[in-house]
Amino acid sequence: MTYPTLSGRTAVVTGAASGIGAATARLLAASGAAVALLARREERLKDLAARIAAAGGRAVAVAADVTDQESVDAAAARIRAELGAVDLVVNNAGVMLPNPLQDGRTDEWTRMIDTNLTGVLRVTRAFGDDLRAVGGRGGTADLVNISSIASHIAFPNYGVYSATKAAVTQLSASLRGEFGPQGVRVTNIEPGLTDTELGDHIDNPELGLDGQLGGMFQQIGPIAATDVADLVGYAASRPSHVNLRQLIVLPTRQA
Template sequence: MSYDTLAGRTAVVTGAASGMGEATARLLASHGVRVALLARRAERLAELAATIEKAGGQALAVAADVTDAASVDAAAERVHTAYGQVDLVVNAAGVMLPNPVTDGRADEWQRMLDTNVAGALRVIRAFTPDLIAVAEAGRTADLVNISSIGAHIAFPHYAVYGATKAALTYLSQSLRTELGPRDVRVTNIEPGLTDTELADHIDNAELAGQLGGMFDALTGLAADDIADLIAYTTSRARHVNLRQAIVLPTRQA
């Protein structure tokens, strides 16, 4: 499939150190997109940037923590200094920490809220002025938020995670009413079972085992599958907004 229309664009990808963020950054860069890589793990970002550049792409590693407003603002300044205006933003940073609500893990709740909801908002605040300006100039502008099927389907012990993703899905829907009339596309992607590092954060052995069993039974998606969907969505003609995509393994559907 041709993604030639992506060439020459400038993207910010959060959560770029691993999983869907890393896969998306690699794919976009391979199609001529200048990619600013945002995540906390500076060493991983540097390795990814070197790999992209060795393959002939352009990448900027920017260590940033989306839970910290000052960190996001500093990252935006670095991106603007290096690349100028951004026309594609992918909010891929996220954390999944399932546990029964009755366990009262307020530390986990706050971490998911800070990353999955407030973190996305901080990035949106930092780069939406770019997207609006780009669109006003007649060029394509995209905001892509990666939510989860958990925004719609309840899974036992994933209540808070699902709630954060439902908030992101609703945020995307609402932002379209603000940004769509200004020619900025907003896309919300809700993956099902996908092979990423999210599962590594689970400290509940029983739930981790259940998730592993689901992968064995359902043949989960790869991060590259989500990256491919993002590249397809953002390479459409600028008047076409693929606004909502639920993507599941065939057996999970």
């Protein structure tokens, strides 16, 4: 599905190299938006940009690391130079690294906090002035944050990941108070079990695709990245006075 009312918009999608980010970028471009693709894997981004262009869309591949302030600032400057002011930001970049807290994997804690939470803060700050300027003059401006159902439901060994996503959900609610009066919509989306590359990052075989997570995939059946992307497009395509504040999307069999 595409959303024609998104035609002419300028979007930034983080974590666009795969999964929900790539699916969202494709949908927005197919709907007529110009899309800046942000992620660390530049070759993946270039390939996606080429495929979007071949389908008649417009996309710019911008290699950036949301855990690095200078990288985010440089990406923002390049995007404005090539595409102009941004009116739609999708904070999707994330990493999921479950392990028992007592394992003391401080490297994983830091990586998840820096990517899942501080990365959202950096990107929101980098494009916040653009969004407020568009909203302030009566245009449609959207900030969409991809959180997780893990922000509400406790999963064993996912404590730090869940905490970062709970922070994103709370941050989204708080940002509505800041951005809403300035004409900027803030939408928080919480997917459940989704078929993405997140599981590939898990180095604990008992918890990864050969263990706990893989068992969930078999028993429940995940939703697709395109299902989440469709919610992004739907939320951003509503009339500008309508803000879908919170969206939860789960596989039918997930409690």
